[in-house]
Amino acid sequence: AQSVTQLGSHVSVSEGALVLLRCNYSSSVPPYLFWYVQYPNQGLQLLLKYTTGATLVKGINGFEAEFKKSETSFHLTKPSAHMSDAAEYFCAVSGGSNYKLTFGKGTLLTVNP
């Protein structure tokens, strides 16, 4: 079985500040890890993913995430927040069962001017 825990259902930062969204996973097999973003009233779109290889993964819009196997974590960061980053962010894991993604409950990011 696999699971995802996103710490903090709501994170608020100031424009220009560091963004850190936390994700911990549980998987009985080597995981594939994803971050998706959902803007208001839209579907989800992929920010970045980790499959194999380099543990620091860069995605769109300046986001990156680091896979840390020893900590079972895949935290999402961005050095400087923009107002346009305000959205809900979902961490997801696959690998335990064929064809299925398991999502965390999401973190709503608010960016204050």
Place this chain on the structure above:
Amino acid sequence: NAGVTQTPKFQVLKTGQSMTLQCAQDMNHNSMYWYRQDPGMGLRLIYYSASEGTTDKGEVPNGYNVSRLNKREFSLRLESAAPSQTSVYFCASQWGGALEHEQYFGPGTRLTVT
């Protein structure tokens, strides 16, 4: 390419009514999925289809049925809607069903059951 399309975008039903949510993808993906999204719950898998001709239950299948009409289309049916099925429904597709490939999502259907 339109990607993943869903119809309708909004729907209001009365308890006991039935309806079908439609989903189509033009990316030649083998796998398709239906999720529901509720506040604070993330996305929960209702049903999925690993390939044309196959469907399987996900985490929350009760009250729903699906049909994989062909490779492009995957529909979700509510036979007798209940207020607990008020939610936002997302369809997604994935190339090949390989675990490392991302899923592509449609814009969602907002369903209210009164």
